[in-house]
Each structure stands twice: as structure tokens, then as C-alpha cells.
Amino acid sequence: MDPIAQWAGVTRRYGKVTAVRDVDLALAPGAATALVGHNGAGKTTLIKLLLGLIRPDSGDVRVAGADPAGSRGAQARRSLGFLPENVAFHGAMTGQELMAFYAGLKRQPTARNAELLEQVGIAQAANRRIATYSKGMRQRLGIAQALIGEPRLLLLDEPTSGLDPASRADVFALIDRLRQSGATVLVSTHALAEIEHHVDRIAIMHRGALVAAGTLDDLRRGAQAEVTLRLRVQRCHTGQVLEQLPAEVRCTRRDDESLELVAPAAGKMALLRTLLAMEGIVVDIAASDVGLAQVYGRLVESIGEDS
């Protein structure tokens, strides 16, 4: 299937600063992609390019087959929903008025607005001025406007920043619902541990460059990931266990009854077999898989060494 949105060899500079350097990335229809990276890594610049707010210095940006900054850009934006980072609204308007305005711009009937406000949980505040809304309520209103007209592509820039845990959970539930409905979702975020189970693919930006993109498993391989095993061992037998382990396994913590081992992910099964063979000495094994946070950390680390 053709990607619904893509960046091809895109570079964008602001003065002397290169915000985005030679990025190639495509969003396949129906997939949820997380765009992760540190502050200033170029995440928002990528999204702005997709919206046609800025033009690339070189390379090509396409949304639904059209150049979003070109003459057919407005057409391309019709099937798109966007939640900006630090969303802001005109405080003098009420939530309902604002939704009606935005629905009009998208040529959508206003009939479904109440339902959308209900869905994000601010229906009771629909007739209040937005100036009286809390940060969380504004963010919810921001999500509601992004959902107007059931867009096929949703761009959520830091949707969970500054939200309380319950609201964050709501955002992730929303992303799951959108995935199920077949929409394409791009979420830029710092919340690595939280997002990893809610997206299909992950794209990692670092200092303007796309350093990795793929499923979490792809990234684990690319990052030469490691697994952490926590063992419970019979008292005073830890030395005996360590003696029998292959050389690439490191021990990161040790006391009388327990061990914490770090091993390359590729050698995980072999290591487990070795440990299982020590029945009677090794009492219990707990394995923790490598999360996105570790993968990200290792990738960024390896880049730091290169440059």
C-alpha cells in the first residue's frame, strides 16, 4: 500500500541550525507510529513539514499524494487531524463555539461535536469560556478538535505532556481506539515506556537525523539489545553459578542469594538453558525484556561515540 504520508530525503534549516537532516520516513496506512527523541531533535519540524507550515530546503514531503505546502495542500489537510504541542485556543470562545468554527473549516456538520466533547470527557464544560479551562481540559479540547471529521491521519505532538496519569491513560486508550478504527496515527512523545505498547512502529530522531525506524523488535536488534535476568540462588552458591556462565554475560548485582545478569539478547535462550541445567542451585529466574527506553538510550549512546 502507498504510504499516506512520507518524507523523502528531507532537510530543513533554520538559519545556521539544521533542524532536520536528510530524513526518509513513510507512514503506512492504518499503522500507529511513535516519533521519539530529545527536545529539539526535529520531531515538531517533521510534523510542521507534513502540515505544509514550512517547506523543506531539500527533499520532498507528501500527504495523501500531494505537496502539503503546495496549491493542493489545503485539500490534503482535509483528511488530517492535528494536536499541536502546547495547544492554545482563543480564551473568549466556549468549547462548543470553537468546535463549531473548526468543524466549519473542515466542512463537517456540527452535529457530532457534542459527541466528540463527550468522548474526551469535557461535555459538561462545553458552554464555558475556554479561559476557565484547566490545562488538562484544554488538551482534551485539543484532542476533540483533532478528531473532527474522522481524519484518516492524526498527528499528535506531545499529547501527554503536562497531563495527570488518568488523562495520560485516556490519551493512550484513544490511540488504541484510533488504531482499531484503521486511522493512521503519528505520536511524538518523550514518554518512551508508556508509548511502546500502543504503537506499531517507532521512529527515533536524534539531533535532526532519523537514527532508527521500525518495530520495537527491529530496533532491539539494531541496538544490539541486552536482556536483564534476575536470579534467586541457593544461599552461598552465587560463585558457583557465575563460574559456569559464558564470558559475554556480565553480573551487575550480587549478594548472598541473588544475582542480576545482563546478556546480549541474541544469547538469551542459550543462557537460559545453562541456568535451567543448574536445577537445585538456581531457584527462580525473572527476565525483563528490553524496553524502548533502553533501546533509545543505547542507540543515542552509540551515536555519541561515533561523532
Place this chain on the structure above:
Amino acid sequence: MNVWLLALQEIRIGLRNRWVMATTLVLGALSLSLVLLGSAPTGDVKADSLAIVVVSLASLTIFLVPLIALLLSFDSIVGEQERGTLILLLSYPVARWQVVLGKVLGQTAILAFATIVGYGAAVVALWLRGEVGDESIAAFTTMVLSSIMLGASFVAIGCLASTLVRERATAAGLAVGAWLFFVLIYDTAVLGVLVADQGRIVGETALNALLLLNPTDAYRLLNMTATESTSIYSGMAGPGDAAGLPLPVFLAALGAWVLVPLALAVIAFRRRPI
């Protein structure tokens, strides 16, 4: 359609933050005070006070309407960008020219409402006293319509300032500068040139051109020379017939002063990175 929605939104915000009410009250209070207090110099024998009011109001409009228009518009683009609302608006299927045009239309509509209601109050007051002549009604109508055009041109100039700069404060500075230049400095400078020149290079045609190059001068000449009744009271009547340009020329000049800054604002906004 989008332009219409954006203009309506601008009007709604103007109603909410009391801009519409404030400008209407200011213009209404001024025009009424001219009617109620301004009859002293003419006495009560005059049959047609409206012509005098038109001349006085036009002089006030030159100072006030550009100021109000610039206050309404200097914030249009740069303010929305600073507040963070522009990025969301532009993510919708709207073209940038529609944003500029919608905002200028909406703000002009606010100004038009304030002018018509505020100045209309003067006519009503005079009409109740039976002091309104047919010819002066025409002059009044011309004055109100040209005031709206003058306002529209300064709304467009303010919007242009708003698209050119990165910060609100700079836009405000530019707006104040534009007001000082067009309303105060330009005429003095032209006068200075005329005195220094002693009529050697700057002839009548050149002077007319110079005056049309400033929207406030085009407005002034239009209202003070356009009809016989007003030109008498404004002191512009006489054998030489000061400007001698027909009404459509002034209207065209004012129209150009709306369209040119508007077009420049669209061009500048399209190039602006958000």
C-alpha cells in the same frame, strides 16, 4: 466560505472582548458631542447643520479611525502566532490568503458597524431637530462610506505590519509608526517641500499625486471638496477649486490603499515560516 467563517470568527471575538462596543461608543460619543455642542459657532439660524457636522467629523475621523483600525489589526497574525493559535488554524484546510482576507474583512466589518452606528447617531439627533438637508445627507453618506474605506486601508496596513515581523511588540511599533507617518508627518513634510520648492518643480498635478499617495489625504480631499455644501464649510471652496479631482479618483485611491497592503500582506504571510 472559509473567508466568511474566519471573518465571522473575528467579529465574534470582537463582540466578546468588547472591541465592537468600545469603538461604537467612542465614535458615537464624539459625533453626538459635535452635534450637541458644536452648534455654538453657527448659531441656530442655519438650516443645514449636517454639512458642518460632516466636515468636523471627517477631520476627527482622520485621526481616530486609522488609530482604531491599527489597534484592531496589528495583532492579527503575529499575535495568533505568539499565542500558539495560528499553527492550529493553519493545520486546517484553509489557505493563507483566506486567513488574511477573513481577518481584514472581519475587522473592517467591526469598524464599519461602529462608524455607521456611531456617526448615524449624529444624523438621528439632527433629524429629530429637523436640520437635515438632502444634499448634506449625500455628503454624510459619502463621508461614512469613505471612513469605512479609510478604516479598511489601515486595517490592511496593520495586518501587513503583523505579517512582516516576529514579535507583537515590533508590530505595535510599526503600527504606531504608520499612524504617525500618515496622519501627522506626511502632510507636514509635503508642506515643507511645497514651501522650499516655491512652485518650481512641484506643480498642481504633482501635488495631487502626492496627496493621493496618502490614504488620509485622499480621504480629507474627498470629504472636504466633493460636494458644494461641505467645501464651503471646510474652507476648500473658491475660484481655483483646490484639488479639482472628481470623486471616483479619490475612491480609486482609497481602494488602492486597501488592496495594495492587503496583497502585500498575503504575499508576506505566504512566505512566513510558522
